[in-house]
Structure formats: structure tokens, C-alpha cells
Amino acid sequence: MPSDYLHSLYTGFIPRRERSVDSKTLWAAICSITLVQWGHFWCGWLAWICDSFDFFSVSLSVTNLEKQFNKPPGTITTAITLTLLFRSLGAIIFGVLSDRYGRKWPLVANLLIAAAFELGSGFVQTFPQFLAVRSLFGVAMGGIWGLASSTALENLPVEARGLASGFLQEGYAVGYLIAAVVNLTLVPETSSGWRGLFWLGAGLSVLAAAVRAVLPESELFLRAKAVERAQGHTTVNKTRVFMHETWEMLKRHWILCCYAVLLMTGFNFLSHGSQDLYPTYLTTTKGFSQHDATVATIIGNCGAIAGGTIAGWLSQYAGRRLTIIMFVVIVGAFIPLWILPSTFGALAAGAFCIQFGVQGAWGVIPIQLNEMSPPAFRATFPGVAYQIGNMVSSASAQIEATGAAHLKKVTTIVNGEPKLVANYATVQGILVGVVAAFVVLCTIVGPENHGSRFEKYKAAFEEGAGRDEEMPDVEEVQDSADASSRAASIREVREKDLDV
Structure with missing residues (x-):
């Protein structure tokens, strides 16, 4: 309800003392x-x-x-835009499948489908074919984050989830780091060139699917489903029940849903605006070789891994919210070091600091x-909010490429004529600075359920939940309300079936 959301705005940035976690705990x-x-955690990672x-x-x-393909950068980045646009569709499809059928097999199928399209990306011969395959890949890619985060985090102890969240999110930086290392060392040495990078990515996805296939289903998910079966819900039209309770969730939590989308729009602009065209920025505007640009990218991702892990631990x-704000402020403080220098050492240091802040703030987002x-929507809600934010920010690479192409920068004088290059530095500095301010504002006005115990959902769903000796926290009351709403949805659908 709106009142539930507004109440959470006044709970303060720092968690209550009884929720604090010392090093021993x-x-x-x-x-x-x-x-x-x-x-489960390492599989999600x-x-x-x-x-x-x-x-x-x-x-x-x-x-x-x-x-x-004989295309300019602004056209090539259309592939990035289409991938991000279609990720929200994948988040909905695979998120719903995961909340209904489990964390295991939907993630396995998701990874295998992603591997198929990644493999296809390395075989295309024309640019339209490349765009088509990358669009379909976006659908598969969209489901992975929600399923991976719920798989990794929901069964862990509450006290460890902050640190685990930061480390999980930096799997994103690790993936970028591995891709950069492969691009630096193996791609130039192989006859397949850039295609080999995509083929290797397909192999990694198949490996991840195999690892998930040998692990058991999420214990928390199995408990929730066992309660449903005990209550006799297997005879109900599950599709109608799920659609009905989804509608009830949207009516009850519509402010929360809108807020999550706005927050993730800002975060995705912050991430993609500082990462997607960073190698292009160094080679085009700063004049570095592709080798040096890749090395700087690797250094930046080392900062991202450090920032995300530290921020996840600190958030506990x-x-x-306070941790997110602190790390976004770091981003704003180091924008000058990121765009103004001309030497490799200074720019690499700027990349490290910027990504330390960007991915540090991101490290808190999964939890x-x-x-x-x-x-009841812990796989669908985060994944869909994240990917809708991705969809809104999908044009960030094209915005930067187009803006840089129109905002030229003089580098040298050749035969009395100034040599002009695309000015990615100014465009990226403005975009990241504005987005950082937006993220800080969104975080300040947002809710925080620090220390929420996911397993309370099971207790709230059972009739004996009221026998807990401890007084419920705000989020536990909310969990109970959601469970009651779910039970009411099932009763309402059952009554309609009986009337028919």
C-alpha cells in the first residue's frame, strides 16, 4: 500500500542497532x-x-x-541498444517461469538459449543479421540477472547477504574483465578474430548451465510450494491465480514498482554510460591504441570488483541507501580525473576510481x-525492474556516440588544418554527472528493508505464523500481508471456478 511505502521513508539510513552485524556475527x-x-551462490555468480x-x-x-560491416560507431551501437531494449521481455518471461516453476530449470534453459544466440553472433555475415541475433540474445540475457540473484541470495543467512550481494554484483565486472583479457590476448592471435570472443562466451554459458543442472532446487522455493500443496492449491487454475495475484501485487505496491524502475533507470544509465563505449572513447578521443584502451578497461574493472565487494560489506x-549515496558521490568527485588528463596513467587511475564508485553503488543493488x-515475486520483481530500467537507458551508447560525433574536439594541426575527433570525454562527463545526481536523489527518497528475512514468507503463509515469539518487524508484517493477499487470490479464483 502507498502508506507502507511512505512509512519506510522515515526509518532512517542507518539500520537499527539490533539489526547491526558485527564482524563476529x-x-x-x-x-x-x-x-x-x-x-547456489557461486552458480548465480x-x-x-x-x-x-x-x-x-x-x-x-x-x-x-x-x-x-563498414559502419560508423553510432550505427554499430544500435546492436547494444537493441540488446538492452529486449532484455525487459526476457526478464518478464523467465522471471514468471522462475516464480512459478523454480529457480533451477528456468535458469538452465535461459543460459542455454543465451549460449545459442551468442554462438550465432559469431557466424553472422551481414549487419542486419547481427542486429537480429543480438536482439534475440537480449531476450535471453534479460532473464539471467533476476534468476541469478534470487538463486544466489535467497537461501543465505541474513547477516551475510550484504557482503554476498556486493560480491555477486561484481560478477558483472569480472565478466567484463575476462572478456577484456581475452580480447587483448587471444583475439589478435586467432584467425577467427572478433568472432572467437562470442564463441568463447557461448561455451561459458553452457558451462554455467551444466553447473546449475547438477545443483538442487532452492530450498526456500520448495518450502513455499510445499505450503501451497498442503493448503490444497494444486487443484486451482494456477495461471489464473498467478495473474490475479500479480494484479493484486501491482495494486498494492504500485508506488514501489514505479520507484524501482526509476532507480534502475538511473543505475543503468550510470553503468552503461561509463562502460559501454569506454574503449572507443580512449581510442577515438584520447588517441590510444586498442591495446592500451583494453588495458585501461581491465584496470577500471579491477576498481569495479574492489568497489562492489567493499560496498556490499559496508552496507551490512x-x-x-547510505552506502549507495557514498559511492555515487565518489563517482562525481572523480569525473575530472576520468575525462581531463591525456596520459595513460592518469586516465587509468580515473577509470579505476570511477568504476570503484559506479560498481560499488551497484554492489548494493541485488540485496x-x-x-x-x-x-511471492522475488525473482520477477527485481529482474523486471532492472530490465525495464535497462530498456529506458538502452540508448545511452547511441546518445554518447551521436553527441560525441556532433561535439568535435581539435587534437592536432595537420597541413595547417585542425584535425577533429569525436569528443566522447565531454559527453560522457556530462551524462555521468547528471545521472549520478539523479541516482542520489532517488536513493534518498526510497525505501530500505535492511535485514529483511526472506524465510518469514513461509511462516507468514502458514496458519501457525502467529505463534512466533518475536514481535514482527515492518517488513515481516508486509510479508504477512502479501501472504494473506495471495491466499485471498486463491480463494477468489476457487470460488469463481465453483460458480462456473
Whole structure:
């Protein structure tokens, strides 16, 4: 309800003392993680690495794709835009499948489909074929984040989820880092050239699918489904029930849904605006070789990995929103170092600091979205919010390429005539600065359910939930309300079936 959302605005940025996690508690929580829980976490992390590797294969190949298809950068980036546009469709499809049928097989199918289109990307011969395959790949790619985050986080102890969230999210930076290393070392040495980068990405996705296939289903998901079967819900028209309860969720949480989309729009502009054309920015505006641009990209991703891990850990103590704000402020502070220098060392340092801030803020997002999600939609809600934000920000690469092409910069004088190049530095600096301010504002006015216990959904769904000795927290009351709404939905659909 709107009142639930507005109430959460006044809970403060720093978590209450009883929710704080000291180092001993955190270490005890990490030690309590079972082998299966570790398997789920690392599987989700690997899936997210594959997602990133596949996506950034295009960003790292822009120069080679220009030569292959004889197109300018602004046209080549259409492939990036289409991939991001279609990701929201994939998030809806695979998120719904995961919330209904489990975390395991929908993710396996998702990864295999992504591998097929990634493999196809390396065999195309014309630019329209490339755009078509990348669009279809966007659908497959869209489902992975929601499924990977729910698989990795929902079964972990509450006290470890902040650190785990940061480390999970930096699978994205690790995937970009691996792709950059491959592009730097293997691609120039192979006869297949840029195509080999896509073929390797397909192989990694198949490996991730195989790992998920041998792991069991999520324990939390199985418990929720067991409760439904115990209550006799297997005889109900499940499709009608799911659609009805989705509608009820949207009516109850519409402000939360709108807020999540706005927040993820800002975050995706921040990420894609600082990453997608960074190698092109260094080679075009700064005049570096493709080798040096790739090395700088690797350095930036090292900063991203460090930032995300530190921010995830810090959010467990300082709260989710305050941590996000702190790291976005770091982004704003280092924009000058990112765009003004001309030497490799200074620009690489700027890339490290910018990505430390960008991916540090991003490191809190998986657990922030999972904690604020309505319990019955923990795979659908984060994934769809994230990918709709991706859809809105999908044109970021084209905005930068078009803006840089129109905002020329003089580099040298050749035969008395100024040599003009696309000015990516100014365009990216303005875009990232504006978006950083927007993200800070959205974070300040947003909710925070720090320490939300996902497993309370099961207890709330059972009739005996009221026997818990502890007084419920705000988010536990919300979980109970969502469970009651779900039960009401099932009763209403059953009554309609009986009337018919």
C-alpha cells in the first residue's frame, strides 16, 4: 500500500542497532553456510559473469565490427541498444517461469538459449543479421540477472547477504574483465578474430548451465510450494491465480514498482554510460591504441570488483541507501580525473576510481531489490525492474556516440588544418554527472528493508505464523500481508471456478 511505502521513508539510513552485524556475527554467518548454499551462490555468480562477458563482447569489438560491416560507431551501437531494449521481455518471461516453476530449470534453459544466440553472433555475415541475433540474445540475457540473484541470495543467512550481494554484483565486472583479457590476448592471435570472443562466451554459458543442472532446487522455493500443496492449491487454475495475484501485487505496491524502475533507470544509465563505449572513447578521443584502451578497461574493472565487494560489506553496517549515496558521490568527485588528463596513467587511475564508485553503488543493488521485493515475486520483481530500467537507458551508447560525433574536439594541426575527433570525454562527463545526481536523489527518497528475512514468507503463509515469539518487524508484517493477499487470490479464483 502507498502508506507502507511512505512509512519506510522515515526509518532512517542507518539500520537499527539490533539489526547491526558485527564482524563476529558476520563470520559466524559465513561459517554456517552449507555446501549447497555455497553452490547456489557461486552458480548465480557464474551465470552473471557469463551475462556480462556476452554483453561486453560487442563493446570490446566495436572497432573490429566497424571494419567488418563498414559502419560508423553510432550505427554499430544500435546492436547494444537493441540488446538492452529486449532484455525487459526476457526478464518478464523467465522471471514468471522462475516464480512459478523454480529457480533451477528456468535458469538452465535461459543460459542455454543465451549460449545459442551468442554462438550465432559469431557466424553472422551481414549487419542486419547481427542486429537480429543480438536482439534475440537480449531476450535471453534479460532473464539471467533476476534468476541469478534470487538463486544466489535467497537461501543465505541474513547477516551475510550484504557482503554476498556486493560480491555477486561484481560478477558483472569480472565478466567484463575476462572478456577484456581475452580480447587483448587471444583475439589478435586467432584467425577467427572478433568472432572467437562470442564463441568463447557461448561455451561459458553452457558451462554455467551444466553447473546449475547438477545443483538442487532452492530450498526456500520448495518450502513455499510445499505450503501451497498442503493448503490444497494444486487443484486451482494456477495461471489464473498467478495473474490475479500479480494484479493484486501491482495494486498494492504500485508506488514501489514505479520507484524501482526509476532507480534502475538511473543505475543503468550510470553503468552503461561509463562502460559501454569506454574503449572507443580512449581510442577515438584520447588517441590510444586498442591495446592500451583494453588495458585501461581491465584496470577500471579491477576498481569495479574492489568497489562492489567493499560496498556490499559496508552496507551490512551502514545501511543500503547510505552506502549507495557514498559511492555515487565518489563517482562525481572523480569525473575530472576520468575525462581531463591525456596520459595513460592518469586516465587509468580515473577509470579505476570511477568504476570503484559506479560498481560499488551497484554492489548494493541485488540485496536492496531483493529486500524490497514483494515476497511471492522475488525473482520477477527485481529482474523486471532492472530490465525495464535497462530498456529506458538502452540508448545511452547511441546518445554518447551521436553527441560525441556532433561535439568535435581539435587534437592536432595537420597541413595547417585542425584535425577533429569525436569528443566522447565531454559527453560522457556530462551524462555521468547528471545521472549520478539523479541516482542520489532517488536513493534518498526510497525505501530500505535492511535485514529483511526472506524465510518469514513461509511462516507468514502458514496458519501457525502467529505463534512466533518475536514481535514482527515492518517488513515481516508486509510479508504477512502479501501472504494473506495471495491466499485471498486463491480463494477468489476457487470460488469463481465453483460458480462456473
